[in-house]
Structures are given as structure tokens and as C-alpha cells.
Amino acid sequence: MTFCSKCGGAVQEDAYFCQRCGHLTEKGEEQGAHYPRPSHHAHFDTNGDARFVAEENKSYSGRMTTKKASFETENINGPIRIKTWDKPEYSMELMIEARGYTREEAEENLRLLKTELEDIIVEGQQRLALKIDYPDEINRYYRVDIDITLPADCEIDSDVRSKNGRMTLEGVKGGVLNVESKNGRVSLKGLVADEIVCRTKNGRLILDDVSAGIIKGRSSNGKIEGKMEAKSAFLSTSNGKIDLTLSCSTSGEYEFRTSNGGIELDTPRASTLGFDLNMRTNMGRINVDLPDLEYKMYRKNRIAAKTNGFDGKEVQISIEAETSMGKIWLN
Numbered sequence: 636m637t638f639c640s641k642c643g644g645a646v647q648e649d650a651y652f653c654q655r656c657g658h659l660t661e662k663g664e665e666q667g668a669h670y671p672r673p674s675h676h677a678h679f680d681t682n683g684d685a686r687f688v689a690e691e692n693k694s695y696s697g698r699m700t701t702k703k704a705s706f707e708t709e710n711i712n713g714p715i716r717i718k719t720w721d722k723p724e725y726s727m728e729l730m731i732e733a734r735g736y737t738r739e740e741a742e743e744n745l746r747l748l749k750t751e752l753e754d755i756i757v758e759g760q761q762r763l764a765l766k767i768d769y770p771d772e773i774n775r776y777y778r779v780d781i782d783i784t785l786p787a788d789c790e791i792d793s794d795v796r797s798k799n800g801r802m803t804l805e806g807v808k809g810g811v812l813n814v815e816s817k818n819g820r821v822s823l824k825g826l827v828a829d830e831i832v833c834r835t836k837n838g839r840l841i842l843d844d845v846s847a848g849i850i851k852g853r854s855s856n857g858k859i860e861g862k863m864e865a866k867s868a869f870l871s872t873s874n875g876k877i878d879l880t881l882s883c884s885t886s887g888e889y890e891f892r893t894s895n896g897g898i899e900l901d902t903p904r905a906s907t908l909g910f911d912l913n914m915r916t917n918m919g920r921i922n923v924d925l926p927d928l929e930y931k932m933y934r935k936n937r938i939a940a941k942t943n944g945f946d947g948k949e950v951q952i953s954i955e956a957e958t959s960m961g962k963i964w965l966n
Contacts, residue, residue: 686734689741695727695752699785701761703810705792706783708765713779714801714819719787719808726784727752727765734776744776760792801838812847820857840870842879858896865889872896876961881952883908888953897961900954909948912940912965913955919962 650660704725708715733748735741749768754761769777785791787806794813795802801819804812809828814821820838823831823845830849833840840854842861850868852859858875864882869890876896881889883902891898897919902908904926912928914921915937923938932939945951956963 686736687738687741689733689735689738689745691731691733691745693729693731693750695729695765696724697754698724699761699789701756701759702789703760703792704763704785704789705760705794706763706765706785707794708767708781708796710767710779710781710795710797710800711769711774712777712799713781713797714803715781715783715795715797716801716803717783717785717793717795717805717807718803719806720784721787723786725763725786728782730780732778744770744773747773748777748779750779802833802835821854823861839875840872846882859893877956883950883952886951889955891954891956892958893961894959895961896958897963898956898958899964899966900956901966902952905950907949909942909945909951910940911942911945911951911953912938913953914938914963914965915957916961916963917959919958919960921963921965923965925965 706717729750731745731748733741733745735744747770751766753764753766756762765781767779785807787808789808790810791807792810792812793804793807796815797819798817799819800816802814802816802821804814804826805824807826807828809826811830812826812828812832814823814833816835816838818837819835820841821833821835822841822843823833824843826845826847828847831845831847831851833852835854835857837856838854839857840852840859842850842852842859842863844862846864848866850863850865850870852870854872854875856874857872858878859870859872860878862880862882864884864887866885866887868887870877871892873893874895875893877891877893877898880901902925910925910928912923917936920935921938923940927943928940929943930938930940942948954965
């Protein structure tokens with residue numbers, strides 16, 4: 636057994652190509668085996684049939700002429716990453732892969748996929764819409780990685796979706812940010828927006844230093860974690876833990892729900908802060924470690940309490956938390 640010089644995968648000593656990445660082995664070089672061109676490489680599925688991949692990189696760029704912008708796209712297979720920079724331009728980089736059982740089929744499939752960027756001004760907002768036209772019957776043979784960079788001083792609306800891929804937004808200042816993945820992690824970092832809507836059916840929701848007027852988040856199979864602040868927030872997952880730090884610098888109403896997992900919330904302590912709590916779990920315990928609470932109900936699996944003098948507090952935080960199977964901690 637030898638190892639591939641490119642990917643490190645194990646290969647048979649008499650193999651001409653690595654079955655993991657398609658790279659030519661030393662044996663293949665000695666025998667003068669034909670190696671696919673650099674833009675094509677072979678993938679091997681579980682039954683040993685080679686699938687070739689044709690690759691293409693596309694770029695779109697332009698100048699942002701307004702301080703308000705929107706971006707929308709819908710991807711089928713592949714991640715979408717959006718970040719910002721200090722330049723007045725936008726940049727979009729696409730890495731496209733098309734598979735086929737032969738090199739010719741991969742090349743033809745690559746030719747069939749079309750992309751187009753629409754850049755128009757509507758009512759003072761520069762709208763960017765990236766369209767990806769997948770052939771319907773063979774869309775599973777494609778992967779498109781999308782990297783977008785937008786000016787940091789623009790207020791951005793977004794509507795980005797991917798059926799099979801991670802979604803990442805970082806450093807965006809927005810109006811309404813809509814992010815959705817059906818199979819992949821959604822990661823939001825350093826966002827400030829009027830409203831954030833984030834969903835994934837199979838993956839984590841990561842809210843890292845996120846602040847918004849309204850936050851709505853849902854995952855059917857994944858953990859929800861991070862640090863956040865909102866005037867109104869609803870976050871739920873059916874199979875996963877909720878582990879969040881609430882900044883609590885302004886008043887807010889929070890609702891957290893999970894059916895299979897615990898809920899752990901960290902909050903600051905200050906004399907200006909008041910809490911209104913309503914928490915329940917069917918199978919688990921509730922632990923609240925906050926000072927100066929007046930309890931309306933105190934059971935191991937059901938708590939309703941309010942800070943003494945709540946109505947007079949500068950910052951008022953309402954928290955409703957519910958899980959069917961798990962503990963609830965509030966520290």
C-alpha cells in the first residue's frame with residue numbers, strides 16, 4: 636500500500652490513479668497513463684465507476700452607487716458566504732463543479748449551467764440578483780461555491796437560500812436579512828440589522844455577536860448557540876440544545892423552544908436590569924440564579940418569576956423558555 640502525493644489517501648501499489656482524488660500515481664507516471672486536464676479530475680463512487688468533474692471559476696464585480704443595497708440568490712448544492720470590506724465595490728466569486736460519468740459529459744453539464752447577475756437601481760436601492768440556472772433533471776451533478784463581498788458602509792437587505800450548503804454572513808449592517816439552508820449550518824457573525832430571519836432544517840444556528848430589532852431563527856435538527864440581543868426574538872429547534880448569551884443592553888422579549896435538548900442562558904447582572912420569567916420543562920429541572928426575584932410559581936419543572944420593581948427598571952427583559960426533554964439554566 637502506498638499513499639497519494641496530493642491528498643495523502645491510500646492507493647494500491649499497481650494503481651495508476653488515486654481513487655480518492657484522481658491524481659496520477661508514480662506507477663501511472665511510469666506507464667505513461669493518460670491524466671485528465673487540470674480543469675477535470677475523476678471522482679470514484681462506491682461501486683467503482685469514475686465520475687469526472689469539470690470546473691469553472693466566474694467573477695462578477697461592480698461599483699456600489701448607493702448606500703442601500705440588496706442581494707438575493709438561490710443555490711442548490713454549495714455554500715454561500717457573505718462578508719464586507721472597506722471598498723466601495725462589490726465582488727462575487729463562483730467556483731462551479733459539474734459531474735459526469737465521462738469527461739465529455741462533465742464538460743457538457745458544465746456548459747448547460749448558466750449564471751447571470753442582475754444589477755439595477757430601484758427606488759434608491761441597488762439590487763443585485765445572482766441567478767443560477769440549473770438543468771432540472773441533473774441538478775444533483777453540480778456544486779456551486781459562492782463568495783460575496785459587499786461594502787461595509789452599505790445598509791444591506793438579503794434573501795439567500797441554499798438546499799445543500801452552509802450559509803455564512805459576517806460583518807453585515809442590514810435592513811432585513813433572510814438566510815435559509817435546508818441542509819447546512821447557518822453562521823451569523825457581527826451582524827446589526829432591523830430584522831434577521833434564519834432557518835435550517837439540518838444544521839446548527841450560530842449567532843455570534845448579533846443585534847437586531849427582530850430575530851427569528853429555527854432549526855429542526857441542530858444546536859442554537861452564540862451571543863445576541865434583540866427587541867423581539869423567537870428561536871426554536873426540535874432536536875438540539877439552545878445555548879445563548881443575552882447582552883441585555885436594551886429591553887427585549889425572548890422566546891426559546893426545543894423539544895429534545897436543554898436551554899442554557901447567560902445574562903449580565905446589574906441594578907438597572909429587570910427580568911420577567913416564564914419557564915417550563917416536561918422532563919427535567921429548572922435552575923435560575925438571578926437576584927431579587929419574586930416567584931409566582933416555583934416548581935422543579937415550572938417557574939414564573941419577576942424582578943422586584945420590574946416596571947421601574949431601565950432595561951426590562953422578558954424570557955419565555957420551554958423544552959419537553961431537558962434542563963433549563965438561567966445564570
